Amino acid sequence: MSVCLRTAPHVRALLLYADRRFQTDRCFPFIVFNQNQIRSSAQGGYLLTARKNFGLVADKILAVNRDALDSLIQRGRDGGYVKPETPEEKSCFELMTFVDHVAGHVNGSHTARKYQRNEIKSLIYAVGVPVFFVTFAPADFKNPLCLFYCGQNIDLLQRAPPLPSRNDRLRAIATNPVGAARFFRKVVELFTSKILRMGQGRPGLFGPTEAYYGTVE
Template sequence: IKNNGTKEQVNTESVYLIPHSSKPVNEYFNPKLLVGLYPTLFCYGRGAPEDQSRPVKVNLREHIRYLLSYNDRRFETNHSFIFVVFNLLQRRDACFHAQLIATKPYFRASADEIQSLKSKDIEMALDNISKKTYSSESNSALNKLLHHIKTIGGRVMGSAYSRTALRTRIHALIYNQGLPSIFLTINPADIHSPVALYFAVV
């Protein structure tokens, strides 16, 4: 019972219930998604990303960047908004690059070979990877699946494969341009520097 009230008081109050559905909500071009998730952020039910009624189309990534730059910082300081929209962007990047790979002519042969995999093969491979006893020559179909996952994951921001891709790019730059040089100048305060105090005969 809210606020230590009696059952009679609860019955007289109007309670706002949010219904749930057994079907997942479409997150593509659905301006009601974030408005329904965060009614306190979109107070008037307007300004949601990917609103088709908007005369000028705004990219989802740019719109989220604009929302996070609000002066009142209500989107930035919300406990879950940043994580939800980041997850949306991650899934869209993964689906986009997976679609690009699936349209390639060489993917059809790989898809037929990947479909021959069984759940036991994947479970055994995961067990061997955790024990660091996995051999890349054991199953060619599994190697192709891992290769496609790495290719897609390398373009998804924040993933482990994207960090590996950035590390490879840094190594390539070092090989091409040489090691980076960092110039650092430290100027200690004169009253705390024993060298300056020594030369000042203090």
């Protein structure tokens, strides 16, 4: 009997494996993230242009010189400034001014960040400008919960459990970024539920919270 398991639940199950073999693997998170980006871009990317330019853009796409496009791509891979040198390359650059590649659901893409900025602007129009800008960076290597997530033998039932040495704590977090990410997510959830008290019908530490927006660098 075969069971169809979607990618996200499968990866989550592997990352929460009991012996933490996938959490501490150096390559696994990067491979999964890259595969997810490639899959999302290939399945969901599309071209967007204004309706008045549709005919012009369609003709330009059909007339694109593949050799000129390959030359621009090859020069762009070096990370330097790419300047069109031939009429065919200038035509490719002109096409880029009419067309946007939309892949807003792809994590880390430029369009995803653009959508986030639009969401923030819409939120400002709806409820007003933000009153507080809060940035918090929890000291993960000093927190027993984070060390517990990273596989350290910590008794969380104690009020002040003994912690390993500083080097051991830093090494544990460096070798298990998944545990550190779980800890950060928990801190964010506690901040919104206990400090802001969002959606609880009572004011939080900063007063009544009508809305909030959070991003991760």
